[in-house]
Amino acid sequence: MKFAIVVFPGSNCDHDAYYATKHVLGADAEFVWHKELGLQGADVVILPGGFSYGDYLRTGSIARFSPVMASVMAFAEAGGPVLGICNGFQILLETGLLPGGMLYNRSVKFQCEQVYVRVEELETPFTCTATPGQVLRIPIAHGEGNYFAPPDELDLLEANRQVVFRYCDVEGAVVDAANPNGSARGIAGLCNKQRNVVALMPHPERACESAMGSADGLVVFESAIAQLKSDGMVLPG
Amino acid sequence: MVTINSKTLDHHGLSREEYQKILEILGREPSPTEIGIFSVMWSEHCSYKSSRIHLRTLPTTGARVVQGPGENAGAVDVGDGLVAVFKIESHNHPSFIEPYQGAATGVGGIIRDIFTMGARPIALLNSLRFGSLNDAKTRGILEGVVAGIGGYGNSIGIPTVGGEILFEDTYKGNPLVNVFCLGLAQAGKLVMGEASGAGNPVYYVGAKTGRDGIHGATMASAEFDEQSSEKRPAVQVGDPFMEKLLLEACLELMQTNALVGIQDMGAAGLTCSTSEMGSRGGVGIDIDVTRVPQRESGMTPYEIMLSESQERMLMVVHRGREAEVERIFKKWDLHAVSIGVVTDDGQLRVREGDSVVAEIPNGKLADEAPCYNRPTEIPGYLEQVRHLDLEALPVLPAAESALLKLLGSLAVTSKHWVYRQYDHMVRTNTIAPAGMGAGVVRLKGTDRALAISVDGNGRHCYLDPHLGAMLAVAEAARNVACAGALPIGATNCLNFGNPERPEIMWQFARAVEGIGEACRALELPITGGNVSFYNETDGQAIYPTPVLGVVGVIENASSVLNRVFPSSQSAILLLGGGSGVLGGSEYLKTVCGQVAGSLAPLSLDSERRLQQLLVELAAAGLIQSAHDCSDGGLAVALAECCFDSGGAGADLMMPDDASGGRTDVAEASILFGEAPSRVLVSIAESDFGIVRKKVEIAGVPIAAQGQTGGDRITISLAGRKVLDLSVADAEAAWRQGMERFFVNRAA
């Protein structure tokens, strides 16, 4: 059971994902440099947060052309579990593996703060051990996390049950006041149609120990481990 | 060859005497490139010519000091084989003319100072000063500065874990942007900015060189026509992505032993880095400017040597290890270019292809830099502003409305608007929530954590530079102690007006004396810092503003404290005596509209005992929270302890200190008067007895007692309620003090 954490030039939450999976959860984890062509036999791929290539043009736009991304795409298309966190989400949007795009936060400012998200779907490799409607306290740290997709696309996402996380208040109510950035329909995280590619703007890897203010993010990584154990998935290398 | 006339010297900020010295050193007339090199190396910024004589008096040694002033940053031993490398620096002027980029490049610069030493940067803080936010231009500058600090730090992935921000009219035309960075290195593995080993290659790595930030204005020479100065942008654009690559590549290189020495190119770029690295190692450096990667065409040697383009490093590596070095940089898509070689003749030699355009003895450039003991004179304003007749104040408002006003004032209000824009959690070490007091980062792989605070109060220093500076040291150290950390080292950034004016120089000298006195008493060595002079607009200097950065160690990270009272029923103690005074206070400014009076004195001995007690109680797990009384005095501090707690209130009881005179003035002094060495702590009821005993043994007075609970903030004097306000109302006023100045459509 091994996590591969892809390191793009400009990634800066790579160490945090590594620490959470390796040291907090005790799983096997390895960095994969973006110029590599393989994924080192990993069972789960994490695209971490940060500012790949400075994010000067458009978040994630250059990273998607990194050599390693071909392997990530193949891995995802073969059903391998892929988790995009923050910049990783933005990169996945650029690849087209997930629909939609990111606009500037409504505040037009970078925002780093604790928020609440509700788990909407348990049928993904990263939420399968959560409880229905579970509310997680996890931080966000982004300037462009205002999720956008045209209304018909949004309807499709809902119909296919692809909305995995929504911003909510402490009680779990999805209300505008609890939406930190203006995301359409409070969307904080999505999965693809096949449900193996999951991405979210909040940082579960920053919420894996009570010393950091919350351990609610653990469920995301624990789910991946549990899922792999339970179905002994044979994954493409 | 151009002849040097007085206009040339003026443009380069060199005096006749300084020029005479240059002639002596060279034994001939300098070339244009040489005059440029002398002018930047002997500028106030690089040579500290007006401040050196005073800075020498600061205490810089101690058992934990691994590196004192003189290197790119100082370092102290924090245990477990680790050293903390830290420094603070100003970027005031650039931030005024281009707030975003000015502040961003300030952050970039201080980060380079830290990783140059072989330390991985793990925390940033900042200390900011602006004019009033009623002014639209000031709001724009503030928005730009905060976005710039965040833009750089967030992108490179170093958390901004704390800071301070204050507003006074005096900073309207001259805001202050001081940035602090701390990094972590293995003990014994620090890398020095020192060149050695004749024949070792000199490498240039990072961004290309452009005509950025060249200040030496036009010279009467074909080389320096009007047009070329037109082409020189005064402000650089930061490239945090490039710096992230540089940071990772340099740290990777430092894991090998191929590196001899390294220094970032900050102020005075290539000139400063070559001459300082050479003079530290007592060697010469010989470079060819045509090999320097250039962004623009037609750059002269003068421009290349003086450019302040960002994100560049100079390295000396062991001969024979070149391929290894180049391979590491290539991995990060960076070019490392050999531009010269170390020599044993002690000369800084600059070539342009075949011709030598500068040749200066390295040692003399550094060691014989001018050093002035500038005249000082007590400023005329002092006598007048120190006079304060409390009896003559108009009738003071009720305590509740004064408290609401203070909580909503810019000095006291929540700084959420600011720190929300900073990624304060990246690297998952930040174990103190933002805005709760000192910034605290744990050291993974150990039990320890570091607490850091930056503090200073220009208004206090305006009224009394000596005491004001001592108060800044004490407050920064106290904030660190309130987190449960033992203060072990300090750095300082001294922001003052024009040192050629005797009154300014007097403020400076008195402030440095104060810092020295306080640091000696609190056993806090100063390991480095920065001086920023000439902070004036239209001949009007800013308040003298020394900012202190203090670093402390918490032996057990799980015992870290913050300001918030626990939700359980707890006892409250106000530790430390000394009733507050209204002189120079936030109350006097905000409620009465006056900046006047004398500050409460500081007993360094009491301060020290108080801080030691706090560290001891925190380590033993005997206190649940700690918060010092600072701006706004006791009432504000008590209110702040109730915020972010979910609405829990507090009730504090004090003996009456019958002082005679007007009762409203006496009450205001008790509630809102300011004095150092006072801390509010909360204690589990069951620990109350043992804490009392420890406090007594430490010889720290208890000035008041109380309990947490309810939903109101109350204070009574000898059984008489003098303050009674709901936590909800107080917290609401406190939350919106800054936000209200900005159009905010967002959640």
Place this chain on the structure above:
Amino acid sequence: MKARVFVTLKESVFDPQGQTIADALHTMDYDRVRNVRQGKYFELELDVETVDDARALANEVADRLLANPVIESYRIDVEDETIGVSK
């Protein structure tokens, strides 16, 4: 040859940056500025011979990298420096 690429958010997409600038202008009493939209602007220096080649290359680059078709649209102006005309 020089190509200019203008990338803007599609009409139907809310533009928080433009809105913020408009708000700021209104508080500065520039009420006659009814609406603001912000986009990106690129100047490309191209090593090609003809205006058609320039247009084709700029188009490709805009499609693949400079713009995200999900939320943005773009427009291209090619300047033939030899005759100094924008097309």
Place this chain on the structure above:
Amino acid sequence: MKARVFVTLKESVFDPQGQTIADALHTMDYDRVRNVRQGKYFELELDVETVDDARALANEVADRLLANPVIESYRIDVEDETIGVSK
């Protein structure tokens, strides 16, 4: 009336954004893109009658808010929608 404002970094100012895009294009084998500079682009909808008024207002707004003359320069295009001509 519509005004377009193009804000670019002055020639001599380093443009890390443009440089990063150019580098990316080169690794994608678009070697014929020699250089890239990135700027900002604003579309202003103005409540004014004449092209001259539009230009004056756009100028003022660019000076005061959209550009910082220390590092940036700007250019303005006014479009008179009634006749559809850029000036």
